[in-house]
Amino acid sequence: MRRVAIIIGKLIYLGSRFFRTGGGQAAPGYYGLKIYPKLLDDWEKQLPPAIVITGTNGKTTTARMVAHILQKRGLRVLHNQTGSNLERGIASAILGNCSWVGGIDKFDAAVWEADEAVAGKLMGKLNTKVIGFLNLYRDQMDRYGEINSLVKKWQKAIEENRQIKVLINGDDGSLRKLIRPGIKCFGVEGYKIVGERIEKETEIEKYNYEAKDVYVDPAGKSEFFLEGKKIELGMPGLYQVYNLVAATGLCAEMGIGAGPEDWIDFRPAFGRMEQIVLKNGTKVWLMLIKNPKGADQVIKVVRDKIGDGRLLLALNDNFADGTDVSWIWDTNWEWLNGYHGQIVVSGRRAYDMALRLKYAGFETDKITVESRLEKAWKLVQAKTDGEVFVLPTYTAMLEIQSLLARKKIKSHYWVNGS
């Protein structure tokens, strides 16, 4: 059955690429595992040494940062770069890169982004050498239940896999329970995350990897010192600093150093904070939103950059978006009150979003509700000097990516380049 699973998985992978139906992110692995549930388990002995990254926000970007460094050092890296991070997503990435009989032999290392719910389970199965816990916030509570039970699962998994090096965000109070002798910490000097708040003191005595003298320019870049060297990052937001420090720490734990010169040509992952230029010259920012903490950070960036630009919010409630949209009520949309342009709201739960904005103090005639994403997109993509900011939830982002690919505006998402 294993052979069948692999063949079918590979066929689905190639088929979805050929017919451009979905990038082969999850379907190959989904069906492969259905046919042969031990698919991932059997591969363990062949999988290259891996760095696993998990947490609520920043997984995809941090994983890309790690892969970026490893590739610069000449390593051939296996990586679920599309961001599909459940078991099926990892299996799909392998199916796309193994031989027809399931052989994996041309990779030196693997970088796996793993969803919080499965990281504990998968940690011991992927030939993991280092695992990074980036942060833990409420995210799609309908999928995971409670934060505390998740931390307990992680604790247990760490105990059962003592051979794996662990790196955690020392600034995040939710991860405090994971601290034990031997664990390494990364963070940003002077910051501490408490629940949803950032406070300015820390209990951890010594950080192994810490960003110091951090300056975040709302217009789009940050500067800070890491291991004594000054780094300039062309991506806005304090959370990107955290991602870079985490990535540096993870590589260092694998014996690979990373310096300022390595980050000059790093580009963000699709949709997380991606800028694309349309044929008509319009610049569009795609910024994924999925939980209050992450959305708040995105909102801060938009607030500082938008000026006279346009804004499109797309809220879906499919499984991958989180079926409970209550989170938008814990998000600080009020911070955008300084924006006086027209806001287009779209997605399956467009009216929930419109309501949220109404209650956030926006005038109702400044809000256009258009549930159909394709039509909503038409409203914002017309030629303009200002920049267009699109804030979609996960499946809405996939729809937009599809839209853009169909109209041949940018390369489709599995081609690694942005």
Added chain:
Amino acid sequence: MKNYKINIGYLYGEEMNIYGDTGNVIALKKRCEWRGIEVDIKAIGIRQEINRREFDLYFWGGGQDESQVKVAEDVKSLSKDEILRLEAERGVPMLAICGGYQLLGEYYQTGEGEKIPGIGLIDAYTIGGIKRMIGNVTVQSKHFGKIVGFENHSGKTYLGKRQEALGRVVRGFGNNGEDRTEGVIYKNVIGCYLHGSLLPKNPQVADWLIQKALEVKYETKIEIEKLNDEWETEARKSVV
């Protein structure tokens, strides 16, 4: 409206505030402001006290199990539980969601069999279960018509025979997934499992709470003006 003001007591806003339930407080505040009614919101946290007639409306949201235990202990201190019961009897409106709702009852029994006492405002008890009841909910209620929301709880709440439920479950699990009831309504107190948030999508409930708050405070019948709830109606449709 002539110089009306409502003081809202936000119970345990720091400790029990993880499912977007703040949206209810936002909705109450805005719907008052749009009518020219002044609103003051005060958070009531651990070791803080409340006084009778201090608040005209109470809100109590949902939280993680750990916080709920801490809160259950604290609400007994400084006679908070007694004051809440007295105020409820007096007619002060309250909205309690999920964890807050559970604590209105006699007790909450954890998975290990430990009974955590509630404030005994309503005749109800909750048993912590294993199965999580999650999903969109539609409730048909006598007072408010159709109510929609999203539930996410493993606790099963059972109401006493004479305790009126908020409504009947049309779609979803409701109080316990067994008797097709959802929530509770007693005097002007509403408890339920509906996140969403509840009030933005069900403005008729928000307006009822506001009206009751004003009537009890100013001791006179008050009509509040209708607002344009077109989007609220549309948003409800996307849940159903």
